[in-house]
Amino acid sequence: MGEGIDQIDDDEELYRRILDVYYDPPEGTEVSPEAFAPREHDKTGISLFRAKYVSPQEVIGKKPGKRYWVAVLRAGDLKEGGLRILPSPEGQPPGHAEIPDMTHENRHTDQVEEAKQLLARKLCRRILGPYPQIMLRQFGEDPGSPGGSRPGDLVGPLL
């Protein structure tokens, strides 16, 4: 078991890795709902990461040739939207969590289709990135520190 077995507070921020095909400012100013589609390995729920345990860069990892964004959501918003969020530590990166109502098995149900819309269109508080970072940081801060946006981060949809 990894870090992050503790209960998720409403004020906690959560990260979702977004491949750039699902968010392409300025043409698409919102994240595509398909960025929240359960994938084949999502047997027990789609993956999120708790910002208190992990940085956006750690969520991305090292994936040569790919470009990503990181969507920031708030746990309390998900609960108000009717979505359960449970800690599910799996090792690395730490702070793994899941939305157990959205699995690969039930991915085509009306409920999951609505949940994808809700997550993409209403519950994304901001978008960090892109990663790998292409903008010079201004204040010399540690890019690996966990938390929300920092100086030097590009924050959508202002791009």
Add this chain to the structure above:
Amino acid sequence: MPTNSPIVLSGQPTPMVRTPSVRDPDLIDSGETQANMMGWSKFIDRTLVEWGRNPAGVVDDDQVPPTHEAIELSCQIAMKLRDAGAPPPTRIVPDGDGGICFERVEGRTSCSLRVYPDRTAELLAFDDCRLLTRVPLT
């Protein structure tokens, strides 16, 4: 001008001759229609054709790339909608399961046209994130 002049338009009107080279959208003097068609062409040429060349390049490591069957059917649908002058999608994305999704967002409403690897398709319409309708396409 005398009413019996041979150049006065008169008599029974004759129907306009339709030819295969003239499509209905071409007869509509509408910049919007032209813009719609250009929007579709952009997605066909820059997105779908490119995905056909390198399907694996548009998805994450843990996703299934769009299949050639899904790309082919998506191109056919896109060309039909383009030629009909329909509004283009806001974006086209892979569904991560071998299919393709055309998305169009207008304010609080959105539509999602799904093309699946088994060459089936369906249309979903949402209002304020609530599913309004879901119909298979034939």
